[in-house]
Amino acid sequence: MTRFRFLVLAAVTALTVSACGTADQNNGAPSTSNGVTNVKLQLQWFFQAQFAGYIAAVEKGFYKEEGLNVELIEGGVDIVPQTVLGQGRADYAVAWVPKALASREQGVQITDVGQFFARSGxxxxxxxxxxxxxxxxxxxxxxxxxxxxxxxxxxxxxxxxxxxxxxxxxxxxxxxxxxxxxxxxxxxxxxxxxxxxxxxxxxxxxxxxxxxxxxxxxxxxxxxxGTAMLQDAVWANTSRLGDKAYQETTVKLLTGTIKGWAFCRDNPEECRDLVVKKGSKLGASHQLWQMNETSKLIWPSSKGIGLVDEGDWNRTVELSQSTKNQDGKTVLTKKPEGQAFTNEYVQKAIDKAKSAGVDVTGSGFTPKAVTLNAGGA
Missing domain, CATH: 3.40.190.10 (Periplasmic binding protein-like II)
Structure with a gap:
């Protein structure tokens, strides 16, 4: 067994264990103090412009405007975001759809509440x-x-x-x-x-x-x-979505995130600087390239940023059921059961952001021409 297959198997095992042992402790909204709700958001990878919208929402105060204190948890090679969410160590997580659906099939109760990447990168x-x-x-x-x-x-x-x-x-x-x-x-x-x-x-x-x-x-x-699958999405704990306070927090988190991505669309250089300041090991020209290319995966969004397109979702599911790996196994053995995704909360967030004057479709988005320097400096 190769090392990466061993690690994937270990991750799936951890997911199964976490799914069986943390449902009760995950009920209810994140903790609140002095009228501010504390939220932990697990990212999929190290700090970089792939997550600029979340970083900007923290640094520019968009989450704070929603009454949230959001802690961004950096990812890494050995971190599976949906595992962290399933174990109750985060309130939300950013993860690719097919990976998260594979975890759901193993018993982790999570729901896609915001599909921010509309295209594959x-x-x-x-x-x-x-x-x-x-x-x-x-x-x-x-x-x-x-x-x-x-x-x-x-x-x-x-x-x-x-x-x-x-x-x-x-x-x-x-x-x-x-x-x-x-x-x-x-x-x-x-x-x-x-x-x-x-x-x-x-x-x-x-x-x-x-x-x-x-x-x-x-x-x-x-x-x-024609084989692209949906990637970065915000996932919530399915059982906690039955709690009104957690529902409200979800809308607030998505509203702040929409504001963050819209800001980065319109201010790529400032968002690059925010990412570099956050501690990214990648250089300034590389981060500006990444900011520009990430925006291409989000904008334009004709129906509104973060909505799950059912055609794209169905394609991702069908490919996950029909595509075999080198061992003849498929990502999914059946269609996802239960509430695998919902547009309910992100639609409320879109409406809220739009009423605040945010351009939620980016119909006029034009990518920049970015000049890369040696080593991304």
Whole structure:
């Protein structure tokens, strides 16, 4: 058993245990003192512009306007956000939908209450001279992926192209960087549009002595391949949603978050600075790129930021049920049961933010042209 498969199994086991032991202690709203409600929000990864909307909502006082004191809990390699939520160590969590649905199937009672990323940011990146421009071109290639549930779209893309992930490609455990691709150890690397793809454009091309250019690479975009799955969403504890106070807190949290993402859409440089100040290890140009690319995943949002599109949701579920991994297992064995998602609270938050003058659709959003510096400085 590979290390990442062992860790995933361990995480699932922890989820199952937590689901059986923490339901009672999770009833009711977060603690309140002096009229302010304290909320813990578990992020999916380390502080970076992927979470700029939440960071801005804290730093610019948008949560405070809602009567909340929100603590952002940084994620990491060995942290599964939905586990933290399921164990009652956080009030809400940010997690990708297929990963969270897999946890729900194992017994963790969580509900998607705010689908802030409307599009997938996952790429498979190869050098342009490798002749890889679509999933079918990966046949016989060394294909990197991170595991931990990040590989679901890759497997879905391979399956749609008629390839067996366990036989037709050589799967390589990839670190959370692009060094294996740049060294030539793998033919195609997994990358997020807002993070690892920028890393290759921040690297020096030894043939020219200058930074690599987008023309040096080919990108497989799962949105274009038709196998994109929903990613960053805010998840709440399902049983606690039966409590009126927790419902009200959920609306307040989502309202502040909407304000945060709208602010970052309109003020990307300031949000970059907020993220850098928060302690991100990534440089300023990299964070501005990430801020810009993250906004592309959110805006425009024709029906309103954070709403779950049922077509996108159903596609994610169907792919999770039909796509097999290298061992022949699927992400889900059946459709999610119970309240897997609801638009009830985010719609109230949208209405509330809109009445406060916030542009909740971003119909006029135009991405910036960002110049990357060496190493993302």
């Amino acid at each position: 996952t790429y498979q990146v190869a050098f342009a001279n490798k002749g890889i421009s679509s999933a079918k071109d990966l046949k016989g290639k060394k294909v990197g992926n991170w595991g931990f549930g990040n590989e679901f779209e890759l497997f879905a893309g391979l399956t749609k192209a008629g390839l067996d992930p366990g036989k037709d490609v050589t799967l390589v455990q990839q670190q959370f960087d692009m060094q294996a691709l740049l060294r030539g150890d793998i033919d195609a690397a997994q990358a997020m549009s807002y993070n690892e793809y920028a890393q290759v454009l921040e690297a020096t091309n030894p043939a020219t002595g200058k930074l690599y250019q987008p023309s040096d690479f080919a990108i497989i975009d799962w949105n274009k391949e």
